[in-house]
Every structure is written in structure tokens, then in C-alpha cells.
Amino acid sequence: METTLSDILQEIRSIYYYAPLAIKIAMIFIFLAVSATVLAYLVMLRSRYRNFRQRRRLQKMLPKIDDLLINEIITNPNIPQDVAPSKVALDLEPFDALPLHRRWGRQMLTARIIHYRNNVSGSAGDLLRNLYLQLDLDKDAMRKLKSRHWNRKVEALTEFTLLDMPISDVTILPLANSRNRELRAAARQAYIKLSKNEPFKFFDSVTDPLLPWDQVELFRIITTTTDIAIPNFARWITYSSNKSVVSFCMKLVVHYNQIAAVPAIVKLLENRDHLLRADAIEALGRLKIAEVEDKLVHLYTSQPLFCQIAILKALGRIRSGRHIDFLRNEFLHSTDFDLRKAAARAIVKNEVVARGVIDELLATTKGENLLILKHCMNPLIKY
Amino acid sequence: MNRILLVEDDEVMPKIIARILPEPEYQVDVAVNGKEAMQKLEDNNYQYDLVITDIMMPYANGFEILSKVKTHDQEHPIPVIIVSNAGNEDMIMEGFKLGVDDFLKKPIIPAELIIRVKRLLMKK
């Protein structure tokens, strides 16, 4: 059954000797296909060997690294408590046991330090960063940052961002406007995290949309960086012409409960872009701004379906109980299933005030509407 | 001696916690996934003073472990701390509905974890 490679080669050679010229040329193509296949095996073998070597190194090194990091850094009783962790002169001697003269050794340690910093913060996190600096592990990333390959630059930026390494604005800002999307995104994250001057500066100038994926990263960096000065986001909500920036800023306003930015969001209710308006309605609901309820109800009839649903949800979140009649009306008379469900949910959320209405609806409605109401009242059903 | 069950699929966290909650005062039992955690709870007849668990793990997630621990002995429930990097609002709410005693987001501050652990053990 098994056909080996050499059998096939033998076969080809014997045919080749008896073949006319035209066929010889054609056979070159066969030869190419065969050599590509053989090459593929060799590359596979090499790649698997490298992978194997890397795994073996990791197996050998990681326990050592872990011991060092835990004993010498995280739980070392000799580290003075009264000195700021970033100023402590660490005892680097035990780390000589690691192959830090090799690049893979340094990379392995750096990756592990980052891994530890994902698990511990506070002074232990600062000490780990201090170690990274004192062992000169940042040199590799510095070199990568100057590389011509964009993915190397991204790697360097990510490393610096994760380790809180200050980089000068002049280095990052050109990259924040790079034509490569990944690089641009990484540079913006680094800028927000590391810039000492105005971390939100690029919000002013960004013209391309901030993709949802980049927003996740930015949101995390903004909300987890401790020493960052949070500006009033109303500035961009009012003046930015970039819709994604406006929408993103509203999410930040909600996160920081920035009541000062509410007037700017209210103005967006007049905006002609449906999606932006829906975002504004949602933000106001999450901020529980009872003052805008009347306006939302007033706007309701002129909105497209998803904005209407957003309004009903917002009324449910605000829970002032002042528009139960409106909600009841929508629940009973709207023709759209989703609207009725959103209205029912909003009524149930206003339960404290709307107890009477709910009882009345439970007693009088029938069929699908009753089902919707029961669905929304059931604590077992989340959505 | 306080027996602690730590459920965590990341390899680094148990090493750190074993050091910051040292023997003989604490005895940290590590389960690397939900299945092992359930097994250890059963094997040791729920004789733990505290459970520290992550949320997203193979076999059974932290909420299942939490609910199992809390429903086992409702009179004297074992205190549970969730330590997770997945901590959006909904998840924290869900955790507290299921009766979690504390919710810490990764990266943790080791000193903070020690204090919270001590406080929960004292209450018990």
C-alpha cells in the first residue's frame, strides 16, 4: 500500500530517459511539483523541530524563572517597604542563572514578567517592571521599535504598553497616523497609556473610524490606567466630526458617570444619524437622566424602530415611573413584537411604581401580550 | 490551620497565592479546572474554610462551583472569593446573586487579597 517518495523518483527518472524533448520540458513541471512537495516536508520538519526546542526550553526555564520572580521579587522580605517600588535597587545576582545573554532567554523572561503583571498589580507589579528595567530587557523592544517591519513595531509597542514604559511623544505620534491599521491602533493605545502630556490628543485629529475592536482595547487601557487624567468627554461629543469617536466618548461618559457631559449628549438627540442617536439615547438611559424622559417620549413617534426600542429601554433604566401610561399604551397597542417586549420590560423594571398597572395588565391581557408580560417578569429569563 | 481551595487554570496564580498565604497558617489546595474542583470538594466532604475561584475554566465555570459550594451547606456556607480577569458588570452582579462573598479583578494586589481572605476567615 505504502508508496514512498523514492519509488516515485525512480519511476520518473526512467521515463525521462526515453522521452522526447517536449515531454522533457513538461516533466520539469513535474519536477517542480515534486521538489515543492519535498521542500514542504523539510520546512515542516524544521518548524516542528524549532517548536519542539522552544517547548523544551520553556519546560526547563519556566520553573527557574517562576522561583526567581516569586522568591526574589514578589515575596522577598528583604525588599525595603519604605522605598517606592520603582526606586528599589534590586539584587540582580540570582538572575545570572538565566541565559539572559541569549535573545530567546530575554524574551522568555519578558513574556513571563508580563504574565505575572497580568495577575498581580500594586507594588508587586511595580517591582516586576523595575526588574525589567534593571535587567535592560527593554533594549530588545527598543530595537524592534526602529525595525522596518510593522509587526515588529507593534510587538514593541505592545510590550511597552503592557509594562508601562514611557516613550516620547515624538516617537509614537507618527505611528499613530500610520497607514497600517494594526500599527495605528497599537500606537494609539501606547499613546494613551504612556503619554505624559495630553493622552487624548489624537481624539482631535483622528479621521478614520475607531473600529469596535480598537475601542475594546482603548476602553480597557483608559479605564485601567490609574494615573491618567480623565477629561470632560463632552468636548469631543460636541465637536468631533468622527462618529466613532463621539460614540466611543459616550461609552466613556457612562463608565465615568460624567454628568457634566449630559447636555452635550442631549444635543445629539437632534442628530441626523440614526445610529448615533440610538447611542445617545442608550447613554442617557444608562446615566439615569430623568430630566430627558419627556423629551425622549416626545421624540418617540418620529424615530426608526431601533431608536424606539432604545427609548423604551432607556425609560426602563431610568425608572422614574412617570411614563407608565405611555409604556402601557405601547405595550398594548404597538404592532411590532419587539416594541411590545421592550415596553413590557420597561414596565416591569418600573415595578416599584407600576405594581398596580402590572396587576391590571396581568388580569386583562390575553394571548401573546400576556406571554410577553410573563416572560419579562420571570426572573429566570435574562434576556 | 485554614484550608483553602483555589480553583484556577492559570499556572502562575497558584504559585503566587501559595506564597502569600503560606503554610502552616494556610493550606492551599489547587484545582486546575472545574472538574477537579468538584472532585476535590466531594473527596474532602466540603471541609474547606474558603474557596477562591476563577470564572472561565474548562469543565465547569466558577459560577457552577460557587452555586455548588453555597447550596451544599446553606446554614454555614463556605465563603467564596472570585478572582478573575473577566469582570464586567453583569458578571459581578451574577456572582453576587449567587452569593459570592468577594469579587477581585485580576491583576490583584497581593496585600489586598491577604486582608480579604483574613477578614472572611475571621467572620466564619
Added chain:
Amino acid sequence: MSSVQEILAAFYDSSIFVYGLTLIIVYGLLALLSIIAIRRYLNATKPSQLENLVSSPLAPGISILAPAYNEGLTIIANVRSLLTLNYPKFEIVLINDGSTDDSLEQLIREFDMVAVDFAYNEKIRTKPVKNIYKSRNLAYSNLLVIDKANGKSKADAVNAGINAAAFDYFVCTDVDCVLHKDTLLELIKPVMQDGDKRVIAIGATLRIANSSEFDEGVMTRMRPPKAMLPRFQEVEYIRSFVLGKMGWSALNCVPNVSGGLGLFDREIVIKSGGYDHKSFGEDMELLTRMCRFCEDNKIKYAVRYIPKTLCWTEGPASLQVFGRQRTRWARGLAQLMFAHRGVFLNPRYGRLGLVVFPYNFFFELLAPLVEASGVIVYLWLAFTDNVNWPYAILLLIFVYTYAIMITTLSILWDQLSFHYYKSFKEVLSLCIMPFLEFLLYHPLITFYSLKGYFFFLTNRRSSWGNMQRQGFKKAKTTT
């Protein structure tokens, strides 16, 4: 040589030669495009980013739809493994499609479920839903079980799930598939990374689970199938996903998102009418309708694939089940091409009409016919001693080596990016398959395809009778 033979020989010399050459060039291009797309994917994917999405309040919600029919043996383990997926905001909608075993009772017992008053909105018509269950245990609050009357098709079951789903995106899978724990993170990523196109569907690489080890629905050891037939399928899947689909993904011309695992935009699916329960290839048929819907409504859309393996499925281990599956697929393809013939070469449908359909028509639908007729003509010519043997054998060797090269390259791409399998020996056990494929596996597929076309042509009017879920319920021989 008779004149008929001359004409035939001339025909095969010219047009079939062009046909073969085109196919060879297309495959060469796909190999090139796929490695570019894979590299792009690897460069853009840092594990830390996926972790960030796990903790983000901005993660979009996803509903997982898992239809099940008499899966009592594994259903609990599989639901448990779905419950532990890494994602901050998701629900599992399990559709019990009128199982006759104790699947439902098991679920109710294991997860403490009760029937609830659920506002089910039938946006897509399905067989009646009998009951909807939720768990009384908050730890299982994202599990929903729909009990419905058997609809005799996966399509009908998934449609019921789409109706009940709460989120804007849904992942469609089979309950007997085992998913990677990062499946949802990986699948939603292309949606969140596309700025100017609406990504309506995303697929990922599927693999054959037959010899891999699983423990309560969690993959513990990945291994190529030991038995011959499943191993052929594994190689075929690697080629079709890693090389084929990734290459098409680079051109935004993905023809099909496999029914085993795919993420879809729920709004577009509903507006396109959901899965067609009369179709034999419901996954490809739905995607075609979704693309048509987008073209008709001037929505800029994209269908993407990612090279990472996220799903393991049991491949048919017996020739009988395998044959049924492939016959069904071929019939589905013929059905689809016929039903949507208006798209074919229609410039109004952009790349769908000018690339996806022509390619599938000429090189997927016609290929078995061309091959079979080619063999017949070849035999006839040989019988009447009209073959230029050295030339013929050379061409055969050329096709043979080229096919081996393409398949080996796809195994290489896969290995370069992910280093699957434990030892090189296991990889080699896959590498020998392309040498045998041409002789053993390929003729089988051609035969079953022709059988499928034949069924399509003969049963066109009365095809309702044998619509049993073939291919959906896979053989459960080894685990």
C-alpha cells in the same frame, strides 16, 4: 480513427485541457492567497487581545444555537462544555428537535430546568415549539432549551433557535461538535475589525475528531484519525479550509460557511428568510441567499474565514454513512445551482455572480461529470488503441504530482501556523494521504457526487419522502 473519436479527442485535447489548466492555476493562486491571508491573520492576532475582550463590557452578545436529535449519549457533556466557553456575554440555545430518546429528561434533571412562559416570536416559520425551559439554578442562567416537534431537518431546528435567540449574532453548531474554548472570541473578532463592510458570516477550520481524545466534551489530545476513511477526510478538510476557504476569504469570495461551525449576523439571516428546510445543503444555500440579499439591498458585505481550528466533528467512519453524506452534499450543490441559476454570471450580483457561482459551477458541480466522462472517453480510446501513451501517462503524472503538492502545501500552511498534533510521525501519517487520495478517495467522491446529481434529477418532484436527517446525525462509532 473514426470521426466521432477524432471530434472527441479534439474536444478533450482543447477544451478539457483549458479546463484542467484553469483549475491548476486557480489552485496555485489559492495556495498563494491563503498563505498571505493566514500570515495576515497571525500578525493581527495577539492572545492578549482576546483576553481583553473577555473582560470588556463592549463585547457584543452572541447566541449559540445547538440543534440536537437523539444525542442522549453525549448531550450533557456537550452542553457543559458549551457553558464553559470563554466569553463575557453569551447564551446557549439548545433545540431538542423532537428527540425520541431521553435527551430532554436528562437536561431537565441535570440542569434543574423548568418550563417557562417564553415570548417566542416566530419570525421564521418552523414546526411547532412545544415548550421552552430555563434553569432554576442561576449558574446556568444562560442556558435555554427549546423542545419542538421534529422538523426532519437541521434547518428547521436552527430556525426555531434563531427565533428565540436574544442577541444580534448567533453561532450555529451541531451539538455533537466539540468547540475550542476561545471559539466565540475568535469568531466575533473579524466582525469587530471590519470598518467599511458588514461581516455577515464567519467560519473557522473544522477537523475530524475520530481519534482525538475527549473528556466530558473537552478536547484533551489532538490526533489525526487512525482509520483510513476519516484520515482522508481530515486531509480533505485541511485542504478545503486552510487552503481553499482562506484563499477565497482573501478575495471576499467565500462560497460556504460550514454547518458545523459558523457565526452569522442574525438580522440578515432573518431578512433572508432563515435556513431552507427543503435544501440538502442548507448552510451553503443560506449563505447564498444572504449574499443575494446584501447585493439586492446594496449592503457592502463580507464573509470571512479564520485558519484556526475551532471545531472538531465526528467524521463518518463507514463507507455507507460517508456515501450518504457526500451524496447529500452533491445533491445540495446541484439543487442550489439550479435554484439560484439567475445569479450565474449575472454582473448585478458582483463577485457572487462573477466569481463564486462560476467557480462552483465549473469546478465543483461539473468536475465529477468531466472526470467521469473523461475516464470513459479515455478507456474507449485506449480500447481502440488510439492513445499516445507516453503523453497520456505524463499528463497523468503531472496532475498527480500537482495534486499532491497542493495538498501537502495546505498541510504545511496548517503546520506553520499552529503546530497541531504531538509528533512529526502523526503529521507524516497525514502527508501520505495525498498519495493515495487520487486512487482511493477521489474516485469515491466522484461516484457519490454523480449519485447525488442523479437523485437530484430523478427525485425532483417527490423528494420530500427521503428528507431524513442524513449527514446531520453522524456515525457514533468511535470516540
